[in-house]
Amino acid sequence: MSVGQYDQVVKRPPEWWPAEGQEPDPRWSLANERTVLAYSRTALAFVVAGLAVAGSRRIAHTPWWLAILGIPLLLIGVGIGFAGSRRFLSVQRAMRTGEPLGPPVLAALLPVLIAVIAAVGCVLATVVVFAPA
Secondary structure (H helix, E strand, C coil): CCHHHHHHCCCCCCCCCCCCCCCCCHHHHHHHHHHHHHHHHHHHHHHHHHHHHHCHHHHHCCCHHHHHCHHHHHHHHHHHHHHHHHHHHHHHHHHHHCCCCCCCHHHHHHHHHHHHHHHHHHHHHHHHHHCCC
């Protein structure tokens, strides 16, 4: 394909990408990308922690109830990943159309998430400290 032919190709965004409204300032779009990457990093950390706790049964021969404590961490990681992608698209759509941003869903769930994480951490710390040698 020659350079002239390449210029004639119309670049269309994917179907899932918000197309209504005007293209926002690239700095805002890039900031939105950094935010979704932070959501992804956090989700990945929870999934890895959940897999480590849940997989401890096979490696360290821990009791089954201890391995089950990894499941809430896995679920929190998956939830954060989905919430981050939804938030990314809704913010991008709001920037394109000039609508106000809605409140983040995770902000309402944050106290519950912190309580679950604290409970799992307390149980794990107790097991590690008081485990027979």
